[in-house]
Amino acid sequence: MPVAVYILGLSIFAQGTSELMLAGLLTEMAGDLGVSVPQTGLLISAFALGMLVGAPILAIVTLRWPRRTALLAFLAVFAAAHVVGALTSDYWVLFATRFVAAFVYAGFWSVAAATAVGLVAENARGRAMSVVAGGLTVATIIGLPAGTVIGQHLGWRAAFWTVALLSLLAMVGVLAKVPEGRPTGTPRVRNEVRALATAPVWLLFGTTTLATAALLVSFSYLGALLTDTTRLAEAGVPLVLGIYGLGALLGIMLGGRVADAHPLRTVTVGITGLTVTSALLALTAEHLVPVVALVFLLGAFGFGTNPVLNSRVFTLAPQASTLGAAGNVAAFNVxxxxxxxxxxxxxxxxxxxxxxxxxGAALGITALAVVAWSHTVTRPAVASPEIRGSERVAEPARLS
Known part of the structure; x- marks a missing residue:
């Protein structure tokens, strides 16, 4: 795997830490800014909104830019937004910096994904994306608790300064190891949009949205479920969340290894496991031992599909590498x-x-139905005489 791919993963770690760390800093930030905790929580919504709209807009704006130039520009703005955020005492200025940071973070995701798959062979795209997306998994395991600890001991502004520093270090890595990646020919938005306007691509985006929602609906309220329903002491919640993070790391590593050879099987097994795990979690929520085991499996199955969902669009729509990656980012954030x-x-x-x-279980079942629908839509192409004998040729016609 090229060093540049690992640099992109580390860059996602730096930015992903910012995405996650507010969950552990809301109370302190609310007191310092003089606003309520729910109002401070809207800073998380601002980040999600910025991610959602930033991916397609920046993908189009930077379509003809050298990829390294775009990546450096995004990191520079991201770092600057955190410097402003660390210095301000105005809630609405901070709100704006969260939106701007997420806006360029989404652009970075889109260009980084297209860059990573462009640096490796076709049969290594899933592994490359597991490294890039693994940066966010590591942010879940290390960045979130580290940001919380820094915020608790040195103040929430110190956590923002730390993210700004990490972003600057990422810029050094990108400048040193990521190729310039100048576009060949003249990329046209119309051509990329046309390449994306197919049923398999949109069913892939639908699968991504449903699978992500199935995971996040449980994860978002996991801490509350552990304390309210499972009756776990608050001090034990970070440990269980760490177990979830370990499961996520294992899942994305295993998913990356099999994503390219068995994409359909990887998605089906992952979403099926997520669905069953969610149902069992609902049934055993009052019992600590099974809940802890299921939380590990929730992370493993939930992240195990990530490499396929991130990389598959490059096979289904190779002419739309940048907008395809942007579509992925948008689908995940929906x-x-x-x-x-x-x-x-x-x-x-x-x-x-x-x-x-x-x-989560209901959303998982719906996602499996979309996967089956996609397979049905593309089955005639798979069965045609020209490609019946070659799984490698038939494979790109499928969703996953």
Whole structure:
């Protein structure tokens, strides 16, 4: 695997730490800024909104830019946004910096994904994306607790300064190891959009959204479920979340190893495992031992599909590498937004924290139906005489 791919993964770690760390800093930030905790929580929503709109817009704006130039520009703006955030005492200025940081983070994801798959052979795309996306997994395991500890001991502004420094270090790595990647020919937005306008691509995006929502609806309320329903002491919650992170790391590593050779099987097994795990979590939510084991499996199955969901669009629409990656980012963030929202509705209706796991199972079943639909849509192409004898040629016609 080229060193540049690992540099991109480390860059995602730096930025992903910022995405996650606010979860452990909300109370302190609320007190310092003079606003309520729910209002401070809207800073997380600002980040999600920035990610959602930033991916397609920046993918189009930078379509003809050298990829290294785009990556460096995104990191520079990301670092600057955190410097401003660390210096301000105005809530709305901080809100704006969260949106801007997420906006360019989404652009970085899109260009980094296209760059990573362009640096490796076709049969290594899934592994490359497991390294890049693994940066966010490491941020879950290391960045989130480290950011929380820094914030608790040195203040939340110190956590922002740390992210800015990590982003600058990532810029050094990108400058040193990532190729310039000048576009060949003249990329046209119309051509990329046309390449994406196929049923398999949109069914892939739908699968990504549903699978992500199925995972996030449970994960978003996991801490509350552990303390309220499982009756775990608050001090034990970080340990269980760490177990989830270990499962996620194992899942993305294994998923990356088999994604290129068995994409359909990887997605089917991963989403099936996520669905069954969610249902079992709902049934055993009051019992600590099974919950801990299921939390590990939740991370493993949930992240095991990530390499395929991130890399498959480059096979289905090779002419749309940049906008395809942007579509992936948007699909993931729709799921990240929709899952917690659905869980919040269920909890607000008085259904209890176990209900979020049932919602996760229902979303998982729906995702499996979309995978089956995609396979049905593309089956005639797979069965045609020209490609019946070659799995390698038939494979790109499938969703995953």
């Amino acid at each position: 799921g990240i937004t929709a899952g917690p929202w659905l869980g919040g509705l269920a909890i607000g209706a008085g259904w209890g924290y176990s209900s979020v796991a049932w919602i």
